[in-house]
Structures are given as C-alpha cells and as structure tokens.
Amino acid sequence: MRGHGSNRDDDDNCKELLKLCEMFFKVSDEHLTEISRLMKYKVFGRNQVMLTQGAPSDRFFLLDTGEIRRLYESGDGKVHNVEYAIKAKSIGSMKVLSMDPVFATVKCISDECRVFEMLRSDLLELMKREPEIATEIAMGLCETVRTGTRKYQTPLLEQQQQEINIPFVAIAAGIESYYRSALNAMLNASLTGVKADLFPNMHIQVPTRIAYITGFKGLRTMFERSVDPDQYNYPNIVRMATAIAPGIAMTPISSILEASNAGHLNPEPMTSRWIRGLLPRASREIIFGIGLNQMSDYFEERMQPFFLGHPMLANASGSLAAGIVSGYLSHVPHNLSTFKLMQPQSSYSSLFRMFVSKSVPPVVDTMTQSWPLSARMITRTAFATLFPKGVVIRTAQIVGSFMILNGTINYLQMREHLRVEKAMGLK
16 A cells, blocks of 8 residues: 655646545645645456445445445345445445445455555544535535436427437438338338339438428427416327327328339339328338327437437437337338338238238148138237237338438537537637
8 A cells, every 4th residue: 555645747637536436526726735645546356345235335446447246144144235326436426424334345346456545534534624615525426416316207299309400411311212212212212122222212202201300390389389288287198299290291292202112013104103192101101200209209318328428329219129129110001001002002901901811821820720710810910910920120220220310410519519609609
C-alpha cells in the first residue's frame, strides 16, 4: 500500500473516479482534490477479499482497474451474486457514512484489482473541517435517488412526437424506399413463388414513399397541434381516432407503391391495379402508422433507462421492438392485400383459404389428418394466422424500415440541434 498524493497522475485519476461516484459527482473540484489526497492506492490479487459481509463499513474503494464480484449469503446459506441498477466505480461508498454492516462480500476476480481506498475516519474528519462537502454529498445522493427511481410511463396513445423537420423526413424516406422495395419483392416471391425485380419503378416508388412517410409524420404533428383529446367526453376514443387516421389517409399512397411491385403478375393498368386489396391494406397501414409513430416512441421511452447517455441506441431499440410487434400483427392483412393485388378476380374468402394452404406446413396436415373436419380446419386456420408464411421477412422489413426512418430522422435532428446550440454559444 502506498499514498498516492505525491503522484500527479494518481491524483487526477482518483478525481475522475470520484466524479463518477454517486456520492461525489456534485462535489466541487476543489473539494475533490482534498478528498483524493486522503485516499491511498492499493493492489489486491485474484480472490483477495476487499470487504466482508457483516463487517463494519469503515472504508470504501474506487476501482481503478480490474474486476470484482459481490457475493451475498442469505439466511438459508445460499450465496447470490449482487448487481446494482446504478453502475458505478465505487465499492462500499453508500454505507460508509452510517457505518452500517457491509451488505455483501467483495473480492477481486481478475489477476489484480487496483483501487483507491478512503477510510471513514479520514472522510469524517475532512467533512468536519469542510462542512460544505457534506452538503454537496447530500445533493449528489438525492439526485442519484431521483434518477435511479424515475420512470417514464406515458401510455401508448398519449405519446407526443418530437418536432419534425420535413426535409429530414424526406431524406430518411428516400433512403428507406430502396430497402423497403427489395424486402417487399422478396416477400412477394415467398408468397407467390414468382421472382421479380428488387427495385422496379423506382421513379414512382421513391417520390411516393417520401410522400407516404412524410404524410404519416406530418399528419401526426397536425393532429397533436390541433386536437386536444382532453376537451372531449371520451378522450381515449379521440386519441385512438387520431392514431388511426394517418394510416387510413396514407392507404391510397401505399396502394400505388404496392401496385408498382405487382406489374409482373397483374397486367392491369396502374389506374385500376392500385385499388386491389384496399381493405386489408388499410388495416395494415393503420398498424404500420401506429407502430412507426406512437409505438416506436412508447418502446423508446421504456428503453431509455438502459441506454443513459446514448439516445441513438434507445431510439434504435425502440424502433426494433415496435417493428417486431407491427410486423407480426400486420402480416396477415399484408398477405391478403398482396394476394388480392396478384389475383383480383378471386374473392377474399378463397384468397384466405389459399393463404392458409400456403402457410400450413405438411407436418401439421399429417398430424391432423385423422381429426374431425371442423377441428382440422380450426387448427390449420389458427396455425396459419399465428405462424404465417413469410412472417420473418415481413417483420425484418418493418424492423428495418422503422430503424432507418426513426434513426435517420433522430440523427439529423440531433445534429441540427447541436449546430444551433453552437451558433448560439451554448455548446
């Protein structure tokens, strides 16, 4: 063990670790210097115990390098690994002021653990000389408790959209249109068995897709600014209506996009081809719109505690979760709209039977061949609905679209905010 106060690099390193500690991140730089000078540098070897469960908390450590494990032995003799929701480099700091018994045994599990050690007696003596430190520690602990217990729990239909920059939305939609076209061609090939170009009619698809995505984002913004659900007797019904409306409004544009991909199987002119499968397509667009807008924000909000300081990761994970849900729920109406587009002369009932036949694998038919007809039909229909053919491709398409769209928009708007802040001298 050696005192490190004479080593400038050790002092600076210790101060940086103190700033990361939940107790000391509100302490002034001057006081951190005084604290760091009282701390001693120690090295523990593999499996050496640093703190023992039940012993008085008469010291704490800041972990410089190495890995540790906390082990708590319960009353029944079981030993549990202990992890804390608030990750920090401090070891035993939260009990050192009260000198409560150490909660869990801490030992080094790497070849060596290099730490800074602070004795409780030294810290208390310093706080007597500099009482402002106690206030700063209390401020830090209060903020840590607030941050650690704070949760954002906005309901799905009450999610509010961030400010939208239309050119950024257009850029994101232009990029996403190529991804969406390729995955849609692959999905249609999976459903029909007929391959098609990955990027057909892009002179139609790109501007139409830009109008389509801009419409979803713009309509949501318009409804949020002009409609206050709390002014109505049934606010949740109003929220549901404003969430559904963009999907209904964008269905004609989506139909043009779908018709652009179907020319190899449906020779009808675009003027009539686009209306084929309109009803199930509207259902799909409602799910897509809620997924892209409210559901992505809903999941992003709940991912934020896991990605503190990394908003892009929270945005991506929220889009991923929303894409999985939306892709799965929208797959059956997507299939029906695609089949209707490909075979406009067939009824929806016959198309659904065809969808079931294509989705049910032979093993299910083999297992149910001796069942009564009604039970067999119900089983096949349920299997096709719950595990439809092409659902992985469809879900991958929606996940990718959500991540590209929301991620690009979020990134460009973050860059713009930083640029404005720098121009105003705030950064």
